[in-house]
Amino acid sequence: VYNEEESLPLLFDAIHQALASLSRSWEVVLVDDGSQDGSLGVLKTLAEKDPEHIRVVAFRRNFGQTAAIAAGIDYSKGEVIILLDADLQNDPADIPMMLEKMDEGYDVVSGWRVKRKDTFITRTLPSRMANGLISRITGVELHDYGCTLKAYRREVITGFHLYGEMHRFIPVFAHAVGAKIIEVPVRHHPRRFGQAKYGLERITKVLLDLFTVKFLLSYSAKPIYLFGGAGIGIITFSTFLLLFLFVRRIFFGISVFGSPIFQISAMFFILGFQSILMGLIAELQVRTYHESQQKPTYTVRKTINIFKNK
Structure with missing residues (x-):
């Protein structure tokens, strides 16, 4: 109202x-x-x-x-x-x-x-x-x-x-x-x-x-799937950039460190690693949330011939 x-x-x-x-x-x-x-x-x-x-x-x-x-x-x-x-x-x-x-x-x-x-x-x-x-x-x-x-x-x-x-x-x-x-x-x-x-x-x-x-x-139950998946994707992208720089250096003699792509790939690698670490920290928080409150990770519609221990 x-x-x-x-x-x-x-x-x-x-x-x-x-x-x-x-x-x-x-x-x-x-x-x-x-x-x-x-x-x-x-x-x-x-x-x-x-x-x-x-x-x-x-x-x-x-x-x-x-x-x-x-x-x-x-x-x-x-x-x-x-x-x-x-x-x-x-x-x-x-x-x-x-x-x-x-x-x-x-x-x-x-x-x-x-x-x-x-x-x-x-x-x-x-x-x-x-x-x-x-x-x-x-x-x-x-x-x-x-x-x-x-x-x-x-x-x-x-x-x-x-x-x-x-x-x-x-x-x-x-x-x-x-x-x-x-x-x-x-x-x-x-x-x-x-x-x-x-x-x-x-x-x-x-x-x-x-x-x-x-x-x-x-x-919410497995945050590592989000943060870890994003981290792996970012690290994979970073790896492809480094491989590109490596191939260009071997076959065309272009310097790796002289290109801004190297700084970008390094930054992405660090971000990916940090994302995985965030996922691990989130996993610890999820476990603390469920275990401290004794909160189950499932729901029951009904039971038959089940008696809880007192």
């Missing part, structure tokens, strides 16, 4: 309509991300009106959407967690359908705004380009990473921390631990109150976070 004073009462009614008829327990954790309007006051009123279901977490200042989502996950208790923006563009009426998909055995149900009601040039087009790039780099094919409306089993999203704009990559992290993912079309409505909080400036942040996610997924 960020400056959604007018939307909150309607959101409250829509959520109640969607969930009240379900034969399961539920709660709504509303995270106020440092709103500057009367949103917090409305949240207090809603919490007093329905103390059984409504929880409120109020930030001291605006920390951003990713931090708000992280807080919502931390303060929630349910086995299934559904994320939802407070701006009424996503429809809570889609929640029962998503829960049905969860009951079919999926770990992640991702919303897809097929008929998106946003400005095409500044929001829809950049989003489509970002979705294609993320899908290609991560290998997790989704049409709409930016749709907040997604359902998760708690067990697949609580083993990592969220920073920056990382909330859109939660399905990627879930996929990394073996989550079964499905994408379903959801309704999308034009914004009724206020204005959009994001624009084109978000693209740079998403791209930088994408580099981070790719590194964490592919090389």
Whole structure:
């Protein structure tokens, strides 16, 4: 929730309509991300009106959407967690359908705004380009990473921390631990109150976070593959330059040390060696991270006839 004073009462009614008829327990954790309007006051009123279901977490200042989502996950208790923006563009009426998909055995149900009601040039087009790039780099094919409306089993999203704009990559992290993912079309409505909080400036942040996610997924357990591979490649290039200088010296009598290529090759050789050393240092850090926290390098979906020693 960020400056959604007018939307909150309607959101409250829509959520109640969607969930009240379900034969399961539920709660709504509303995270106020440092709103500057009367949103917090409305949240207090809603919490007093329905103390059984409504929880409120109020930030001291605006920390951003990713931090708000992280807080919502931390303060929630349910086995299934559904994320939802407070701006009424996503429809809570889609929640029962998503829960049905969860009951079919999926770990992640991702919303897809097929008929998106946003400005095409500044929001829809950049989003489509970002979705294609993320899908290609991560290998997790989704049409709409930016749709907040997604359902998760708690067990697949609580083993990592969220920073920056990382909330859109939660399905990627879930996929990394073996989550079964499905994408379903959801309704999308034009914004009724206020204005959009994001624009084109978000693209740079998403791209930088994408580099981070790719590194964490592919090389966090074995960083030597990245640093060592880069080092070997740089040293190989340096070696070819030295061989070129050697051949030129033997057959054409051109001095090796008089050419700037020699300095370049020597510099590349040193850089390659340093990259390998960085990989070894990173390997030590990874081992310290896992062993100090007794953090396993695997995830288990379920066990049969297995009893842990006490």
